[in-house]
Amino acid sequence: MHTAATAAQGRAAALGTDWDVLLLDLALPGGDGMDILAALRAARRHQPVLILTARGAEAQRVQGLRAGADDYLVKPFSPAELMARIEALLRRSGAKAQPLGGRVRLGAVTIDFARRSAQGPGLDANLSPQEAELLRLLAERRQQVLPRSEVQALLWPDQPMDLESRALDMALRRLRDKLGDAGAQLVTVRGVGLRLDGVEEVA
Structure with missing residues (x-):
């Protein structure tokens, strides 16, 4: 565990080490925590960030999440809630990829990755x-x-973050349309990221 007392120290620590989780206070001596978050995401650093702040207005929470925070907790909060949120971030960031074969099934739709096709009834x-x-x-x-930030960085590594976000939203809309009823299994978890439910491998 490492703590930083000023914005300058926080920026150096955030960019200098690949932390498991960053707890970011927005009201820091010498600067704003939002600037640290922006620098972190601009540098393509994707470790989970949990904002801790007294700024509790809806617009402020939305701004923080859209800027790249993975969670947002308004003061005052209980230690138990803070620990639960940290544990949730660690679970999500620790998700390991499981190797796939060439095809998977989503309900009645078969996805063939080599052919880049989706086929099912009609x-x-x-x-x-x-x-x-x-x-x-x-x-x-x-x-x-x-997390959205991870998906965006992997699929559009050379684009600015705002363009990445729009590109991902467009890709999601197109995919859901193409998958028909199976598109409902492509789930957006608000403020967190994306999940694909009901995946079955095809032998």
Whole structure:
């Protein structure tokens, strides 16, 4: 465990080490914690960030989450709630990819990664490289939540964060349309990330 008393110390610590979880206070001497968060995400550092702050307005919470925080906790809070949120972040960030074969099934729809296709009753769709890779990333986690920031960095590594976010939203809309009823298994967990439910491997 490491603590930083000022914004400058916090920025150096956040960027200098790959922490398991970062607890970020927004009201720091010498600066704003939001600037540290922006620098962290701009540097493609994707460790989980939990904001701790007295700024509890809805617009402020939304701003923090959209800026790249994985969770947001308003003061005052109990130690038990803080620990529960840290444990949840560790579980999510510790999700390990499980190797897949060439095909998986979502309900009645079969996804073929090599052919980049989705086929099922009344459905025969071609997938773009990003759409197929997005499905593979989520399928490898088997119903675990993958943070949006991680998905964006993996699929669009060379784009600014705001463009990455729009590209991901568009890819999700297209995928859900192409998958038909199975698109409901592609779940957005608000403020956290994405999850693919009901994945079955096809022999």
